[in-house]
Amino acid sequence: MNDTASLSARLGKAVNRQRLVDTALRLIAVPSRTGEGGAVADCLAQLLREDGFQIERPAAGHPNAPAVVVRLATGKPGRTLQFDGHLDVVHLPFVPPQLSDGSITGSGACDMKGGVAAAVEALRVLRDANALSAGGVLFTAHDLHEAPWGFGQQLDRLIGDGVVGDGVLLPEPLTGHLPIVGRGAARWKVTIRRRSYCRMLFARPIWPARLRASVTLSPSRVTNSPRSAQARYIWSSTPTTTTW
Secondary structure (H helix, E strand, O other), X not given: XXXXXXXXXXXXXXXXXXXXXXXXXXHHOOOOEOOXXXXXXXXXXXXXXXXXXXXXXXXXXXXXXXXXXXXXXXXXXXXXXXXXXXXXXXXXXXXXXXXXXXXXXXXXXXXXXXXXXXXXXXXXXXXXXXXXXXXXXXXXXXXXXXXXXXXXXXXXXXXXXXXXXXEEEOOOOOOOOOOOOOOOOOOOOOOOOOOOOOOOOOOOOOOOOEEEEEEEEOHHHOOOOHHXXXXXXXXXXXXXXXXX
């Protein structure tokens, strides 16, 4: 068995499944709508302290919910791998955690308290197995991720203050592959004003809904021409308070 396979097997044996599940359930049990993540950040910090980690709580421009930072360092020169995750969830009615038939449900279970719990377990395993020979691991968790209530301001501040690794793993949902480059993202607000009634040319869905607009840009054709952006509009059946 080569060194990589041997290390992988050793780390796999060190993962405590029940501990991982318990961590996820504790985080999901704390309501944390975007902008209101102070309580869950405190919960995470306490959980990490119980595991013997040294915690930093930089406000990063959001004193109501200071970020949670852990540094797992070897003291030897080398690059730092960062685990980053957000603790906030979208503004929908809170659903308490539940474990049933091997699946965890609840507000933020997938996006992304389950991922944060996995990163915490990875920290424990790397430390307990003494697996790092050089460099280190940086763990960061924060609020203000989910738009339109947040736009990543706290994470931006952390990066600006130098709390950043040489590379980062994001345990977001649906990331079964390891991407090596991202295309980026953009967010905007649109206000439409009209003087008279305009007839809708589409059917109203059963649930009050919101119209989501996304734009796909072709990097080779980005110009000032409107044709450089192709917009597609999608109905979302998520119940909202939209007035028609």
